[in-house]
Amino acid sequence: MTFAAILALAAGTYAFRLVGPLLHGRVELSARVRDTLATGAVVLLVALVATAALTQSQGFAGWARPAGVLVGGVLAWRRASFVLVVVGAAATTGLLRLAGVA
Numbered sequence: 001m002t003f004a005a006i007l008a009l010a011a012g013t014y015a016f017r018l019v020g021p022l023l024h025g026r027v028e029l030s031a032r033v034r035d036t037l038a039t040g041a042v043v044l045l046v047a048l049v050a051t052a053a054l055t056q057s058q059g060f061a062g063w064a065r066p067a068g069v070l071v072g073g074v075l076a077w078r079r080a081s082f083v084l085v086v087v088g089a090a091a092t093t094g095l096l097r098l099a100g101v102a
Contacts, residue, residue: 049073062101
């Protein structure tokens with residue numbers, strides 16, 4: 001049963017990935033639909049960042065992690081390099097935890 005479920009999920013995932021290239025150029029989306037899809041992608045990304053930054057083990061993750069994510073977000077917004085964004089976020093979180101901020 002588990003192997004069949006894995007095969008079904010793999011086939012579904014492959015089908016989703018295959019549909020994009022197959023329908024490219026055949027389906028015209030209106031500007032409103034394209035804007036809605038772009039907004040939806042941003043909303044999903046923000047929701048993923050919020051849940052990853054604010055929660056841990058079904059509880060609040062503490063203030064150090066959201067502060068690190070905030071610093072990383074500001075650095076990314078200011079178009080800093082990816083390495084600087086990651087190091088800045090990790091350093092902020094680490095220093096706050098070292099200072100006793102959970």
